[in-house]
Amino acid sequence: MKSLVRYRPVTCKSALHPVRGLFPHHWDLNVYRGCQHGCKYCYALYSHKYLKQENDESDQINQTNQIDQINQTNQIDQINQIGRIEQINQTDSDKNESLAGNYYNHIYAKTNIVERLEKELSRPGRKPEVINLGGVSDSYQQAEAEYALMPDILKLMIKYKNPVNISTKSALILRDFDLFDELSKVSYVNIAATVTTTDESLRKIIEPDCSASAKRFDFLEKFKKTDATVGVHVMPVMPLISDSLENLEPIFSRTREIGADYIIAAPLFLRGQTRKSYFEFVKNDFPHLYDPMRILYKTGHLNKEYKTGIYEKINSLSEKYNLSDDYRKSMNLKLKKVWRDRDAETPQEKKPKQLTLSQFGATPF
Template identity: 30%
Template sequence: MKTRGTALNPENRFQPIVTDRQSDDGWYQDPTDETCPDSVVTEVMEERARSIISRNRSPDVPFDQSINPYRGCEHACIYCFARPSHAYWDMSPGLDFETRLIAKPNAAEQLRKELDKPGYRVSPIALGMNTDAYQPVEKQREITRGILKVLAEYRHPVTIITKGALILRDLDLLSELAGQGLCSVSVSLTTLDNTLKRQMEPRAAAPATRLKIIRELNAAGIPTGIILGPVIPFINDHEIEAILEAAAGAGAGRASWIMLRLPLELDELFQDWLQRHFPQRAEHVMARIRDLRGGKSYESRWGERMTGTGPYADLVRQRFNRKARSLGLGRHEAEPLRTDLFRKPGGEQIPLF
């Protein structure tokens, strides 16, 4: 599939009926046959969100609440850990995840309602943690921008992770928030190789564009770092030092890393991708991944799922830490985002009545 991460569309694990697709009888092999397209257009459905802030209790991630303006992601990253979540909506974690998106047009309205609740307690909201808040569909929908407007109005802290250049459209709002100590951004930087980027993240911004994002965010006074991830054995692990050097040169102030994760249906999708793009090293890659996960493709235990265990995980950690230290890339924020500025617009007048 042109500009798509996968051509597979495996049944999700909640479907009671499964179709056997193991046998290839030769159908739809004629490239002139219109019933066998080489690409699929993106379909966007709408959902009226009844709640918009998700709470998180995992000790592996540095936030306890988040907002996802979209379900599914057109960036089509083959390694995306969020792919299996599409099964909850009776869609496939494969091609459906990339082409059948769900938008939440009332996200800003619902956010305002939740922030206005008497018992609401302020802590930074992580924006777009499951799927990218700045994927291509945001250009027309502007749901993420609407959310940022509400957060700026309420003086609410927010963190963002993205690999989308569209974030530069919102420099005005991000600068306003950052000027009050209310915003930080992390750019996902996985490779500096354009060919690998096209294979692995077909519709995401190019590596040079992501470095430009870092430069422009930094120039606008917005604390910016990178997430080097996922690290994939024998695919991009040789780039660790080069990626950190490029990020530091662009003005990034911090860096962290994540090892490849293959939960549920993602295992099948990633192995198919390996066989298509790196058939000669596919078994070698998977053998190392299993070494990281106690002989399995994935281990979901907290404290292990983000980095893996064993000699290879230790080596990656040592390489990353040594290079990051030499470049002055701190692992965490220099200062935590402020929560003391939070206000409910109009609330200042309540005591007068």
């Protein structure tokens, strides 16, 4: 039986968090903690274990407005979810959950994030550095239909002409088409969608609560009418499950059809809690692949020769469909204009050296 999703409002002390490493953005903004999409390869499962500590130190759960409380017993909870009362029975897995709850089923909405973001963006001398909208959890997951926090966030980005990246698997992003369109005219905007397969039967297994892959291509095609850079992320490519040419080629073909600016692809990387969860998924849904998969990842990393074979397919398809993997080209051009415009408004300030993208490697956002 599918677990009932619980939404819980929280307040945050900071909207933006600095990003370390070779990424094409300096800040990450996550509207939600947890993600309802339920992707079997999700790398962010670890993040909920820090939530209690973060709540103690910086995030204060709004107890009076909680939709529900996590029960550690086997009793029946009554919760109000999206305007209706439902009864649920806790499962055995619920009993073992920490206070932070399950990443897929306990979604925390940062209800004061717009106010915090305004304060941070309005600080004197702040530079227009790229903000990644949802590096840990999807900004347009189902909870966004309930809380509608993104429109006001985008209005602030427009107000401060702040460049943004966003990658989503949800067609809900089209609700805010006009805001992204407006932002793309005054700053750099990159809109991407992760697509791992065009086979709906497979998609429903590995990404059960995401928009259909066809709908993701559809919204990318619509965003091509704006000034935003549009891309496709084929990440992860799952060995033995989604790495065949029969699975990959339709993705590259459709990417070419919609006129996307780039496509980037990379094989599955397993570590920590994701590794354990993913192998459990394979054992349950693809039992015949369990042992071969364990062999491929026996060192903790994907077998080197197998990984090389995946990249050979990716490179071959990129060449066949004349697709670029350079997501930095348009970023460089558009960010230079952002800086130039900002310098024109504040000529006494020098162009921020830390924003030159020649520093960045090929690590995708």
